[in-house]
Amino acid sequence: MAVTHEPVANTAIWREPAILTPEQLAITDWPLLSTVLHARGITTTEEATRFIGAASVPFADPFLLPDLQKAVTLVQSALSAGAPIGVFGDYDVDGLTSTAMLCRVLTRLGATVIPEIPDRMRRIRVKHAGRRPLCRRRGEADDR
Numbered sequence: 001m002a003v004t005h006e007p008v009a010n011t012a013i014w015r016e017p018a019i020l021t022p023e024q025l026a027i028t029d030w031p032l033l034s035t036v037l038h039a040r041g042i043t044t045t046e047e048a049t050r051f052i053g054a055a056s057v058p059f060a061d062p063f064l065l066p067d068l069q070k071a072v073t074l075v076q077s078a079l080s081a082g083a084p085i086g087v088f089g090d091y092d093v094d095g096l097t098s099t100a101m102l103c104r105v106l107t108r109l110g111a112t113v114i115p116e117i118p119d120r121m122r123r124i125r126v127k128h129a130g131r132r133p134l135c136r137r138r139g140e141a142d143d144r
C-alpha cells in the first residue's frame with residue numbers, strides 16, 4: 001500500500017495592524033508600547049497602568065533559593081581574585097536571555113566571563129559537575 005502525502009496549504013492570513021488614532025496612542029507615554037498593548041486588547045490608560053503595574057509586584061526573597069548565599073560568596077571571591085567565571089546556560093529562549101544578562105552583569109562588575117551553552121542540535125543538557133574538566137581547560141577555578 002502506497003502512502004501519499006498532500007502538501008498542507010498555509011492557512012494563515014496576514015492582517016495589517018490597525019492604524020491607531022492619536023488618542024489611542026496616548027494610553028502610555030510611548031506610542032510603540034501603546035500599539036503593542038492595543039493589539040493585546042488593552043485600550044485605556046487605566047488598563048495599561050494595571051497591566052504595566054503588574055511588573056511592580058514585589059519579588060520573593062531570592063535568598064530563599066537553596067545555596068544562593070554560597071553562590072554569591074563564590075562570585076564575590078572570584079571577582080576579588082580576578083578569576084574567570086563560567087556561566088552555564090541553556091539553548092532555549094529564556095536560557096539564552098538569562099545567560100546573556102548574567103554575563104553582561106558579571107562583565108560590568110569586572111569579571112572575565114566564559115559562557116557555555118549546550119549544543120542545541122544534540123539537545124544535550126549537561127550537569128554542572130560534568131563540565132568541570134572543560135572549566136579547568138579554560139582556566140576557571142574548580143570551586144565546589
